[in-house]
Amino acid sequence: MKRKSIIIALFTLLLLLAACTDGEETSNHSSDSEAAKETEKDVKVNDEDVASPAGELQKLDEGEAVAQLxxxxxxxxxxxxxxGVYSDVTTWAITDIQLQLDDLYVTGVYDEATQAAMENILEGKLTIEVGAGLPPLAEPVTTDSGSLVVGNPYDQLAIINKENALPEDYEPHDLVVPDVRFPFEEDLPKKQLRAPAAxxxxxxxxxxxxxxxxxxxQSGYRGYDTQVSLFKAYAAEHGEEExxxxxxRPGESEHQTGLAMDxxxxxxxxxxxxxxxxxxEGQWVAENAxxxxFIIRYEEGKEDVTQYQFEPWHLRYVGVKAATEMVENNLTMEEYFAENE
Ligand SMILES: [Zn+2]
Structure with a gap:
């Protein structure tokens, strides 16, 4: 026991020393370009170990590991x-790679499987073609109602709301029926979710x-066309605004992402x-999802932000890290990304 704590203490000391060195190096350089060069140099040193950074990285993450990635x-x-900032561009590149290789969850999140794949690419055991999985948008596209069409619908952290829509033709390639209880027997498309969410x-x-x-x-994936007929029916009864x-509106439903389940x-x-x-049941879900x-996407008291009524039944998958941070800080998805920008 005693020996173990000594080893831990030594290890911690080493880590601290390493951290101090990094800090000094950075503070010695004042200009941005010099800092960038320093980052590149650091990354090259790390590259001699061959490995890509370990541990999950995702949108909003910052630091050395992101720079190395x-x-x-x-x-x-x-x-x-x-x-060193895990931006939309980094998310796009990771998604593009994930789309070109089998057996990877396509989420835009750099996870363990993606790390292994990237190491194989760097060692020449696998090949991918930049942009062949997810071609970058040449210019911003908007819907008829003025919403921005998102360039990366596969992104696990994509915000879909009344200002940000999914492409009309986006249909997830990895839909599966989760092995959970449904209150009906029929084999309906709405039983489906994307594999990681399922x-x-x-x-x-x-x-x-x-x-x-x-x-x-009760209700998961919903294709664009289904949302067209659904919204048309509601609009005929209540008027479009209500x-x-x-x-x-079509394209603006989270159910089209395949990451939401009622x-x-x-x-x-x-x-x-x-x-x-x-x-x-609902209270247990609110405490544990x-x-x-998963997050309860449309929270009580946040109607002004989400622009939807409180929906304790609507779960959106965003991954454990983001979900935990949103819940602990009482933030909607919109606030989470705005606060961290
Ligand atoms: Zn819903």
Whole structure:
């Protein structure tokens, strides 16, 4: 026991020393270009170890590891700033790689499997073509109603709302039916979710069950055309403006991402109602969903930000890290990205 703590103490000291050196190096340089050169030099030193950075990296992350990842991407052929900020461009490059290789979740998140793939690319064991998976948008595209069409619909952290829409032709390639309870038997398309979200939903549901709560999945993936007919029907009944308070215009529904699932319980007769938030099942979900990577996307008291009514049943998958940070800081997705910009 004692020896172990000595080793830990020594290791910590080494880490601290390493951190101090980095700090001095950076503070010695005042101009930006010199700082950039320094980053490149650091990255080259690290490259002698061959490995790409370990550990998950994603949008909004900053630091040495991100800079090293960017240097690796540049080596593969991507043109991007090596500034240590996991920006939209970095997300795009990672997504582009993920789309060209089998067995990788396409999320824009640099994960363990992507790290292994990148090492294979750098060693020449795998080849990819820059932009062949996700061609970059030449210029911004807007919808008829003036929303911006997102350039990377695969991005696990893409914000889809009344200002940001999915491309009309976006249909996820990795839709699967999660192995969870549904309140109906039919094999409907709305049972589907994208693979990473489906896996997380299965874990959430089985943990709920272990805690004594029976959850039901009601409605997941919804294609663009389905949203067209749905919104048309609501608009005919309520008028377009009122319909848009509870239903999304085509392209602006999170359900088209394949990362959203409406859930419910027997105690509210499997309805999608705010009452679900009051049930023991709904409360358990509100407390635990983020530990599986889900957020309640349209929160109570945040209607001005999300521009939707409170929907305790609508879960959006964003991954554990982002979900936890949003929940702990009481931030909607919009606020999370605005606060960190
Ligand atoms: Zn929903």
């Amino acid at each position: 960017q240097a690796d991407l540049e080596k593969i052929g991507y043109t991007l700033p090596i500034d 896996e997380a939903l299965e874990a959430l549901f089985s943990e709920a069950e272990a805690a004594g709560y029976e959850l039901f999945a 319909a848009n308070i509870f239903s999304a 859930i419910t319980s027997e105690s509210v007769s499997y309805q999608l109602t705010t009452d679900f938030g009051e049930t023991p 983020h530990t599986f990577g």
